Amino acid sequence: MKKLSLTLLLTIAIIIAPTQRSHAIVWVVVKAAIKKVIIAIDLGIQKQQNKVIWLQNAQKTLENYMSKLKLDEISDWSEKQKAQYQKYFDELRNVKLLISYYQRIKDITQKETRIINEYKRAWNLLKNDTHFTAKELDYMEKVYNGILDETVKNIDQLTMVINSLQTQMTDEKRLEIIDKTSGKVDENYMDLLLFNRQNAMLSLQRAADEADINRVKSIYSLK
Template structure:
């Protein structure tokens, strides 16, 4: 994706028409905006589902830890001759509590990692909105160039939607007979995908901002562009 964006931008620069006066924000295309709204709504659902499940699991963890502690206290109070009378049923009960506790803790770890992935999806949307709001009001770009940028942003956001679909698939996997290995594979895939989407977005933002800087015609204009985009 990075190579593709760089190549398209190079072609765009070579074929770019003369710079025209600033185009009012209302007249530029906004193909990516509907995608942003879809992503935001999907993210809200994901975060709500994850937070609710984590809370339930944490409550279950507390209950299991208390139950395990009671069993441990009972065992520690037994005398050696009484330990030999510890029934198989009690041993199995202790083992079930321990195994269930480990299972719950593992699931919580999965959910927290999914939440981290979702948080990065939020940062991606915020980064897009911040950059696009600045670029569409930059008088170093004309209408055709802004339309091109909008299409690229829409492509990146569209790819990120696939990541949300993958997250929903992972959430559904906790209610199916999916193995931990397969679930972890999907989580890693989702993490890699959102990292790639975020890196593509950051790269495209940087390229556009540097292009604006290159088109500045005076020292004063250069300094204004740097302040505008927060470039050091």
């Protein structure tokens, strides 16, 4: 967690300095942070799934044992045995819930990765587009920095939820954070796509002739 926090702080510090070199570094650092989160989630899912298999096997064994008992023997069960049996069901339910959390967080994190990839693709095109002035590119850079800053904040929220799976945070609170982060990521992604398209259309409007128009359409995948 400390290493990831340092990575996020480094990312934020880099974002503050709006230079072309910083964009390349930001992309590498943020994507590395996202990759760490995804790997952690994959390991978490695998670990919890293994636990589910073990618990299901234990549950099956207990059920088989119960099916062989006579009714009078079942009625003689001690409270401790009943509690132990119930414990398996409760644990199985909790572990399955954790897996659903992990999967949702992974889905959100992969959206973050798409944001980074889309940002890199668009910025590489824009900074080499002669239809834009240096001042316009500087403005675009600031907008992208803002989008990347939000990406870092979302990663931080996801990391907090991952860590909370080992704490006493309530399920309601976890779901609230996950839902809120998911909404922000979707909004962030749509803002990025809209900004990219606006810039592409502006470049198309400034195309000098038919050949230039076709070139811009091809570069930005416009129809």
